[in-house]
Amino acid sequence: MGIDMVLESGNSLIRPGAVESAQEEIRSERVSREQRQTVGTPFVEDARMTCRGVEVFYGNKQAINGVSIDVAKNEVLAMIGPSGCGKSSFLRCLNRMNDTVDICRVRGEILLDGQDIYGRQVDVVPLRAQVGMVFQKPNPFPKSIYDNVAYGAKIHGLVSSKSELDEVVEDALKKAGLWDEVSDRLEQPGTGLSGGQQQRLCIARAVAVRPEVILMDEPCSALDPIATATVEDLITELKQQYTIVIVTHNMQQAARISQRTAYFHLGDLVEVGATDRIFTNPLHQLTEDYITGRFG
Amino acid sequence: MTRQNKSTMEMVQRGLARRHRREKIFRFLGMAAVTTSILFLLLLFGSIIANGWSAFRQAELSLEVSFDQELLDVDNLRDANYALLIKRSLREFFPQVEKRRDLRHLYKLVSSGAAFELQAMVMADPSLIGTRRLVTLPADDEVDMLLKGYIPRDVPESERRVSDQQIRWIDELVAASRLKLGWNTTFFTAGDSREPELSGIRGAVAGSLFTLLVTLLLSFPIGVAAAVYLEEFAPSNRWTDCIEVNINNLAAVPSIVFGLLGLAVFLNVLGMPRSAPLVGGLVLTLMTLPTIIIASRASLKSVPPSIREAALGIGASRMETISHHVLPLAMPGMLTGTIIGMAQALGETAPLLMIGMVAFIVDVPGGLTDPATVLPVQIYLWADSPERAFVERTSAAIMVLLTFLIMMNGTAVFLRKKFEQRW
Ligand SMILES: Nc1ncnc2c1ncn2[C@@H]1O[C@H](COP(=O)(O)OP(=O)(O)OP(=O)(O)O)[C@@H](O)[C@H]1O
Ligand SMILES: [Mg+2]
Numbered sequence: 001m002g003i004d005m006v007l008e009s010g011n012s013l014i015r016p017g018a019v020e021s022a023q024e025e026i027r028s029e030r031v032s033r034e035q036r037q038t039v040g041t042p043f044v045e046d047a048r049m050t051c052r053g054v055e056v057f058y059g060n061k062q063a064i065n066g067v068s069i070d071v072a073k074n075e076v077l078a079m080i081g082p083s084g085c086g087k088s089s090f091l092r093c094l095n096r097m098n099d100t101v102d103i104c105r106v107r108g109e110i111l112l113d114g115q116d117i118y119g120r121q122v123d124v125v126p127l128r129a130q131v132g133m134v135f136q137k138p139n140p141f142p143k144s145i146y147d148n149v150a151y152g153a154k155i156h157g158l159v160s161s162k163s164e165l166d167e168v169v170e171d172a173l174k175k176a177g178l179w180d181e182v183s184d185r186l187e188q189p190g191t192g193l194s195g196g197q198q199q200r201l202c203i204a205r206a207v208a209v210r211p212e213v214i215l216m217d218e219p220c221s222a223l224d225p226i227a228t229a230t231v232e233d234l235i236t237e238l239k240q241q242y243t244i245v246i247v248t249h250n251m252q253q254a255a256r257i258s259q260r261t262a263y264f265h266l267g268d269l270v271e272v273g274a275t276d277r278i279f280t281n282p283l284h285q286l287t288e289d290y291i292t293g294r295f296g
Numbered sequence: 297m298t299r300q301n302k303s304t305m306e307m308v309q310r311g312l313a314r315r316h317r318r319e320k321i322f323r324f325l326g327m328a329a330v331t332t333s334i335l336f337l338l339l340l341f342g343s344i345i346a347n348g349w350s351a352f353r354q355a356e357l358s359l360e361v362s363f364d365q366e367l368l369d370v371d372n373l374r375d376a377n378y379a380l381l382i383k384r385s386l387r388e389f390f391p392q393v394e395k396r397r398d399l400r401h402l403y404k405l406v407s408s409g410a411a412f413e414l415q416a417m418v419m420a421d422p423s424l425i426g427t428r429r430l431v432t433l434p435a436d437d438e439v440d441m442l443l444k445g446y447i448p449r450d451v452p453e454s455e456r457r458v459s460d461q462q463i464r465w466i467d468e469l470v471a472a473s474r475l476k477l478g479w480n481t482t483f484f485t486a487g488d489s490r491e492p493e494l495s496g497i498r499g500a501v502a503g504s505l506f507t508l509l510v511t512l513l514l515s516f517p518i519g520v521a522a523a524v525y526l527e528e529f530a531p532s533n534r535w536t537d538c539i540e541v542n543i544n545n546l547a548a549v550p551s552i553v554f555g556l557l558g559l560a561v562f563l564n565v566l567g568m569p570r571s572a573p574l575v576g577g578l579v580l581t582l583m584t585l586p587t588i589i590i591a592s593r594a595s596l597k598s599v600p601p602s603i604r605e606a607a608l609g610i611g612a613s614r615m616e617t618i619s620h621h622v623l624p625l626a627m628p629g630m631l632t633g634t635i636i637g638m639a640q641a642l643g644e645t646a647p648l649l650m651i652g653m654v655a656f657i658v659d660v661p662g663g664l665t666d667p668a669t670v671l672p673v674q675i676y677l678w679a680d681s682p683e684r685a686f687v688e689r690t691s692a693a694i695m696v697l698l699t700f701l702i703m704m705n706g707t708a709v710f711l712r713k714k715f716e717q718r719w
Contacts, residue, residue: 100601100608102532129611139602141621151620152610202606209610 030285036065039283040273042262044072047111048213048243049094054108056089056098063089066108067269069262071213076235076244078254078275081264082290087247088136090264091215094245095131096124112213129156132211134219136247138198140190140205145182148190148201149173152209168208175237176204177230195222203231207238214238216246220253232257251291255279263287344698348691354480354493355440357406357469359385362428363418373419378411382433389474390465401462405469407434409494434482435475437492437685439466443477446684483692487660488674492685495678497693499660503573503653503668504642504700506661510577511584511641516634518581519588523630526589527596528618547586554583555647563651570652571667579647584637591633595626628715635708639701645672671697 031039047070056064063086071077071094079087089098096117098104110117117127129152140148149169152158159165169186173179178200182193190201199222206214216235220228235244235257248254254261254275261278263271263286271284282288361381368376383403387393393402410433417431418424438458441447443466453460469475486496530536558579562568568575599622607617648654653669654677661668669677671693678690 095609097605097609100605124608125611125613127611128609132611133609135602135605135609137602139600139606141603141606142625151607151612155610155612155616155620205606206610 030288031283033285033289035284036265036268036270038068038269038272040271040278041260042069042269042272044070046073047071048073048113050109050111050114051093052109054090054093054106054110056086056093057105057107058089058101059103063267064093065267067264069269069272071243071245072260073243074239074241075260076239076246076258078258078261079245079247079264080249080251080254080261080290082266083249085264086267087264088217090269091217091245091247092133094213094215095128095133097128097133099124129209130211131213131215132206132209133215134199134203134206134217136217136221138195138202138222140193140198140201142189142191144187145173145190145193145201146186149204149208152205156209158209169204172204172208173201175207175234176200177227177234178204196224196227199223200227200231203234207234211242213243213245216244218247218249220248220250228253251279263290265290341698344691344694348688348693348695350444351483351688351692352480353444353477354482355435355443355475356478357410357433357435358430358474359406359433360388360428361385361414361431363424363426365426368418368425370422370425373422374415376415376418378414378418381414382406382410389469389472398461401459402465405436405439405462405465407436407491407493409434409489409491432478434493437683439475440477440493441684442466443470443475444688446688483689487658488656488669488677489658492681492683492689495686495689497671497674497696499657500669500671500674500693501696502660502662503576503657504670506573506664506668507576507580507648507653507670508638508642510574510664511580512634512638514577514581515584515588515637519585519634519637520592520630522585523589523592523596524618524623527593528614528622543586543589547590550646551583551644552646552650554579555650557582558647559650569665569667571655571657571669572665573661573668573670574664575651576648576653576668576670577664579651580641580644583644583647584634584641587637587640588630588634591636592626592630595629595633596622598629599625624715628712631711631715632708635704635711639704642670642700642704643672643697645670645676648673671700 049071051070052068054064054067055062067090079091081087089104092098093106093110094117096106098106106118112127112131116122117131141151143151146169149172150165153165153168159168170179170183173182178197181197182188182201190198193201199219203216203219220231223231232253235246238244246254246258258275260272261275262269263278263282263284265286271278271282271287273283278287279291282291288294359382362385363381364384367380383399386402386406387399390402393399413433414431435443438447439462442449442458442463447456447458449456449463458466466475482494483496485498486494487499489495526536526539530539558575562575562578563570568578603621603625604617607621608614612620648670652667654673655667655669656677657667657669659666675690675693675697678686678693
């Protein structure tokens with residue numbers, strides 16, 4: 001049974017995986033806090049990305065301890081967990097952004113469509129065009145709003161004319177819910193926008209390249225409820241074609257938009273499962289502590 | 297809770313006076329430091345300008361010269377006796393002077409360069425031959441000094457270089473409006489000379505410009521490329537650490553050492569010409585490179601990593617990230633570093649002495665391999681000359697050098713302001 005089924009049946013249904021439902025019925029006891037093996041269903045049948053035994057080190061300090069998880073096609077995977085538990089570190093492995101951190105080393109295996117993205121032959125330029133990223137802190141270029149959004153399409157040669165580029169920019173800004181606010185001042189610097197607007201600008205910039213997998217690191221942390229709703233609509237819309245991994249501290253948000261949720265705890269992937277199940281019936285004591293607010 | 301708050305307030309209040317006092321003292325010290333430096337600067341500028349401004353004016357004689365046909369052979373204008381033309385015109389003005397000794401003193405009032413000016417005039421326009429006209433010619437530097445008041449009239453004759461008789465003639469010429477102080481064009485159009493009244497800074501300025509051109513063309517691209525490579529591409533290992541330490545050390549090496557290196561390598565091994573701006577530029581490139589590399593690396597470092605991440609994150613290659621985003625942001629700092637390096641190079645003397653740019657060179661250099669000198673060396677040469685008239689020229693040359701330096705630093709400030717971007 002594939003994850004596609006889940007999508008068709010909508011968010012409200014718990015994935016009817018045989019193992020999990022069996023577990024659910026028996027489990028009234030949670031897995032104890034000392035236990036750090038991943039529980040739940042980290043693996044799916046038609047995976048877009050496959051991670052096996054991923055470890056991340058900053059110098060001698062290990063930030064991720066052997067995480068194995070799949071990201072399915074056309075799903076929204078939410079990653080939650082207390083601050084500093086390694087969500088960003090893990091997310092950044094998925095398009096090799098950690099390469100840019102000198103002291104950072106990544107071990108283990110990460111496959112995109114069966115190809116090892118850390119392989120020797122792999123060129124990070126097409127990889128990052130394919131696996132886009134929205135960063136935790138908004139980081140617009142100190143250029144005009146237009147140039148910010150157009151940049152990716154320009155360098156990858158996605159457009160052949162100015163009018164096409166205009167369309168791409170408008171479309172991306174609309175998707176990020178920023179068009180109405182900036183359509184009359186596209187030539188002004190992107191750095192002159194408010195924090196939340198900058199965040200949406202960065203979303204538009206990532207979306208304009210039309211990546212197949214989008215990694216979002218707390219994209220709504222600086223947004224008001226209205227803008228958040230726009231971004232969530234965008235995510236739901238993008239999900240039809242793309243795969244999205246989103247880090248969020250907002251559990252309602254995770255529940256609203258994601259199909260599966262992964263809970264990280266101090267560098268360990270503690271639990272993965274269908275979102276509704278995680279929030280209603282977590283298997284692991286740590287997960288329960290976190291979602292009920294007893295931790296962090 | 298309230299008690300806690302209250303006691304915090306009390307404690308803050310108690311310390312407040314001391315904290316304000318400290319701030320006041322610090323502000324006062326800062327202002328004192330700034331005032332002192334401004335005073336010293338004013339003193340420096342004041343003394344240089346006071347000494348040097350008179351060099352921009354120069355005593356000139358207006359003499360009625362008849363371009364006699366019998367003295368000027370049209371086929372050999374170069375070797376005609378132009379000095380005789382001047383002597384005749386002076387004798388005409390002072391018919392009462394007859395003794396040979398007196399005449400020799402009279403002729404001394406005119407600069408020895410006057411004959412060459414006449415020569416140039418006639419050769420440029422042979423139609424002058426046979427005519428008679430008023431010609432403005434440079435006076436001797438002693439006349440100039442007397443008119444400017446640097447030679448006192450009230451000391452005994454033996455203690456000054458102008459005799460009483462000469463002073464009488466000078467006064468007579470001044471009274472007849474034949475001798476006066478005029479704008480000193482020569483200072484800006486001539487090269488160096490043994491005669492102060494014929495010397496100018498054009499040669500030194502041209503030499504400086506050629507030298508700086510070579511320095512800029514070499515050190516800016518090399519410096520920026522090296523900085524970009526070290527900062528953005530080089531792996532951080534023992535080698536790059538070693539290179540970094542060495543570059544920092546190079547910046548502290550006394551400049552004369554670079555001159556010795558230039559002498560050994562460029563002149564002796566590669567056989568390049570002595571005294572040439574090309575070699576001067578190469579030597580100064582060695583000297584400015586560390587400055588430029590260090591400044592460029594610092595400004596590359598100050599570009600926030602989030603900008604790099606943003607570009608890399610949407611799939612820009614490293615080269616694109618650097619050329620589209622990092623370099624434009626780092627450019628103001630790089631330019632400032634370069635201009636400061638250039639300003640240092642402009643004021644540098646020691647390394648250039650080693651490669652022969654200290655030679656006495658009269659001609660204005662026309663290219664990179666012509667013998668040349670540079671402004672600071674010219675200043676050094678003039679400061680070393682015994683003639684009183686070179687004292688004011690030294691200061692005037694310093695004024696020109698300072699003008700260039702201020703202009704360069706102004707450009708640096710302007711560029712920084714213009715391209716400075718916020719993020
Ligand atoms: N560049 C870095 N250098 C050194 N250590 C780092 C670096 N980035 C992250 N870490 C460390 O790795 C661990 C995980 O950090 P990470 O940023 O992945 O946490 P996070 O789960 O994203 O937290 P948050 O929710 O606050 O964003 C932390 O202990 C952090 O100190
Ligand atoms: Mg994070």
